[in-house]
Amino acid sequence: MSGPDRPGGLPVLLPFVAPRSEARLRPAHAWLLCGLGTVALPAWAQAGTASLPPLEVVLKWAPLLLTGFAFNVAISLMAMLLGTLAGTGLGLAMLAEGAVLRRVAWAVTQVFRNVPWLVLLFFVMFLVPFQVTVFGLRVPLPDWVKATFGFSLPVMANVAEIVRGAVRSVPTTQWEAAESLAFTRRQILWRIILPQCAKRMLPPWMNVYALIAMATVQASIVGVTEMLTLTAQVHAAEGGRPELFAPLYGFALLCFFLYCYPIDRLTARLERRFETR
Amino acid sequence: MAGPRPEDWSPDQPIVQLIDVHKSFGSFEVLKGISFDVRKGEVVCIIGPSGSGKSTLIRCINALVPVTAGTIRVEGIEVADPKLDKLALRRKVGMVFQQYNLFPHKTALANVMMAPIHVLGQDRREVEVRARALLAKVRLAGKEDAYPGELSGGQQQRVAIARSLAMRPDVMLFDEVTAALDPETVKEVLVTIRELAEEGMTCLLVTHEMNFARDVADHIYFTDRGVIVEHGPPATFFASAQDERTRRFLSQVL
Numbered sequence: 001m002s003g004p005d006r007p008g009g010l011p012v013l014l015p016f017v018a019p020r021s022e023a024r025l026r027p028a029h030a031w032l033l034c035g036l037g038t039v040a041l042p043a044w045a046q047a048g049t050a051s052l053p054p055l056e057v058v059l060k061w062a063p064l065l066l067t068g069f070a071f072n073v074a075i076s077l078m079a080m081l082l083g084t085l086a087g088t089g090l091g092l093a094m095l096a097e098g099a100v101l102r103r104v105a106w107a108v109t110q111v112f113r114n115v116p117w118l119v120l121l122f123f124v125m126f127l128v129p130f131q132v133t134v135f136g137l138r139v140p141l142p143d144w145v146k147a148t149f150g151f152s153l154p155v156m157a158n159v160a161e162i163v164r165g166a167v168r169s170v171p172t173t174q175w176e177a178a179e180s181l182a183f184t185r186r187q188i189l190w191r192i193i194l195p196q197c198a199k200r201m202l203p204p205w206m207n208v209y210a211l212i213a214m215a216t217v218q219a220s221i222v223g224v225t226e227m228l229t230l231t232a233q234v235h236a237a238e239g240g241r242p243e244l245f246a247p248l249y250g251f252a253l254l255c256f257f258l259y260c261y262p263i264d265r266l267t268a269r270l271e272r273r274f275e276t277r
Numbered sequence: 278m279a280g281p282r283p284e285d286w287s288p289d290q291p292i293v294q295l296i297d298v299h300k301s302f303g304s305f306e307v308l309k310g311i312s313f314d315v316r317k318g319e320v321v322c323i324i325g326p327s328g329s330g331k332s333t334l335i336r337c338i339n340a341l342v343p344v345t346a347g348t349i350r351v352e353g354i355e356v357a358d359p360k361l362d363k364l365a366l367r368r369k370v371g372m373v374f375q376q377y378n379l380f381p382h383k384t385a386l387a388n389v390m391m392a393p394i395h396v397l398g399q400d401r402r403e404v405e406v407r408a409r410a411l412l413a414k415v416r417l418a419g420k421e422d423a424y425p426g427e428l429s430g431g432q433q434q435r436v437a438i439a440r441s442l443a444m445r446p447d448v449m450l451f452d453e454v455t456a457a458l459d460p461e462t463v464k465e466v467l468v469t470i471r472e473l474a475e476e477g478m479t480c481l482l483v484t485h486e487m488n489f490a491r492d493v494a495d496h497i498y499f500t501d502r503g504v505i506v507e508h509g510p511p512a513t514f515f516a517s518a519q520d521e522r523t524r525r526f527l528s529q530v531l
Contacts, residue, residue: 177378177437180339181392181444182367191395195382 051239054247061234062251068227069255071144075226076213078148083155083212084205090156091163092189105160112157117150118218124150125222144226147219151212158208166197203271210263214256227252286353292317292448292479293338298347300333307333309503310347315448315481320474322490323483325500326526331483334500335450338481339370352447368396371441375453377433379425385412385436386421389443397444404443411439415469431462435469442473449473451482487530491515499523 052060093105112120124146131140170193178188220228231252238244291314300308307330315321323331336342338349340356340363349356354366379388389408393399412421415435425433434454441449451470455463467489474480474493484490490497490511497514499507499522507514507523515531518524 173374173376173378174380176341177372177374177380179341179363180367180370180372181440182364182396183392184364187395191391192380196380 051241054244057234057238057244058247058251061238061248065227065230065234065248065251066255068225068230069252069259071224071226072213072216072219072256073259075144075148075151075216075219075224076209079151079155079212079216080209082148082152083208084159086152087156087159088163090160091167094160094164095167095189097185109157109160109164112153113161117154117215118221120153121147121150121218121222124153143222143224144219147216147222147224151216151219155208155212159205162201162204162208163197166201167193169200170196199274203267203274206263206267206270210260210267213260213263217252217256227255283353286350288317290353291315291350292352293481294348294350295338296348298334298337298349299345300330300337300342301345307503308337308344311500311503311505313498313505313508315479317447317479318477319495320480320493321482321496321498322494323481323498323500324485324487324490324526329500330503331500332452335372335452335481335483338448338450339367339372341372364396368444369447370450371444371446371448372450373434373437373441373452373454375456377425377430377437377457379433379436379440381425384422384424385417385428388425388436389440392440393443408439408443411442412436414472415439416465429462430458431465434458434462434466438466438469438473448479448481451480451484453483453485455484455486485530487515487527499526501526 058065090105090109093101094109096102096105125143128141128146128149130142131138133139167189174192174196175188178192183192216226217228219226220232223229231248235244235248293315295314296312298308298311299306311330311334313321323334325331333342337344338351338356340361344357347357351366352369354369355361356366379385380391383391386405386408389411390401390404393404393407394401409418409421412418415438417432417435417439420428420432420436423432425436428436437454454470455466458466463486467486470480470482471489471493482490482494492511494511497508497511498505499514499518499520501522507518507520515527518527
């Protein structure tokens with residue numbers, strides 16, 4: 001009475017897994033086993049290994065799981081870098097003098113700000129090829145790189161809005177003063193307006209980062225080997241024992257909390273400090 | 278009408294010339310035909326009740342506000358020309374604002390140094406020597422490293438004057454520069470402007486300081502509801518104003 005063919009089973013409810021024929025441990029298995037509540041142990045668990053207590057299982061797999069977490073951090077940092085660069089450009093385009101550029105930039109921002117991040121991720125995963133050819137050189141694009149692009153899109157749109165809002169919040173008298181000193185528009189933006197905005201932009205920017213760091217686990221849905229994927233695989237490798245569910249996922253939870261909570265506190269502190277000035 | 282070209286301008290002609298300048302914001306006409314000349318080295322004060330378009334008028338001269346109709350020339354440059362090189366115009370015209378508008382993220386010295394370095398491309402060390410001298414001139418020696426937030430209103434306004442002077446303008450525009458100041462700091466700013474005027478700087482001021490206008494101005498224009506209703510040198514202007522509105526205004530402020 002196991003397997004997706006079981007009458008009354010609802011395979012449509014199973015999580016989607018990107019086709020990866022070479023994957024040794026498939027998260028779907030773990031989900032499936034847990035979902036059905038079977039006690040059937042995979043072959044390797046029967047080969048003499050005694051069941052370890054939950055905490056020891058976590059300790060045993062911690063190095064691997066932390067490698068996965070490092071991937072989450074790497075994806076989030078890269079997405080933030082790309083998204084911030086693109087978002088700054090997009091935000092400035094929304095403030096451009098040319099009406100066409102301004103409207104296009106505004107539309108792009110609105111689209112990427114108001115769609116689910118997961119949907120963007122799917123689009124990028126399936127639209128971006130697995131390799132690109134640059135000057136005759138084939139550059140492979142592994143899944144996690146594609147996921148990075150996917151996450152950088154919402155970052156871009158949110159940073160664009162932060163930049164636009166911050167520039168707008170600088171009094172127009174600063175523009176007048178700079179204009180009357182014969183600064184060009186570009187000089188005014190980069191030398192006078194944006195440096196004043198940097199402080200104002202920092203807390204919301206860090207907020208976006210904390211959100212994107214937590215969102216990187218969505219990459220597991222499209223088959224990227226990050227912490228959540230590995231956790232599911234480890235769970236399966238340990239025989240999918242139900243009592244391991246809480247410790248293993250609790251470990252993932254703890255890692256993200258320990259990483260994001262300090263960012264959140266720091267953001268709040270910076271916000272308070274800039275407010276009182 | 279083909280106006281004179283900047284290269285034809287000579288110092289014996291008016292340095293600032295306004296001919297029938299109109300300005301509307303939507304359907305509201307703020308300036309209804311303003312004409313006057315400012316000659317090199319002159320100090321001209323514009324006075325009048327609030328909302329009479331004085332600030333708009335002075336902002337038209339350095340093209341911060343585009344005019345609706347009429348002609349403005351600064352050293353022969355046609356300010357209303359659509360092909361106007363705004364940067365070239367603004368290098369000749371300095372402006373000081375009511376709210377100082379210093380750059381809050383820069384020190385006093387950096388505020389003064391920025392434009393000559395980045396706009397005129399001058400040598401940093403040479404600019405720094407000049408900037409320090411200018412700050413000393415406006416009696417702010419020792420405040421070079423202070424940020425605007427650490428300075429009083431009067432001190433900030435004097436930094437703003439030094440910042441404008443660092444560009445070596447030919448004309449200085451002052452837009453109610455003492456209106457936001459405490460009474461005790463008004464004087465230190467007025468002293469600075471008076472010294473500037475005595476050195477021969479061409480100054481155009483919008484002001485409510487009648488005593489200052491009487492002592493320093495070469496010519497006074499009184500504007501009300503977008504037109505010049507009375508003008509003259511201080512002696513005749515204050516002693517024998519002809520227009521009823523001017524007399525009423527003067528009796529209220531003097």
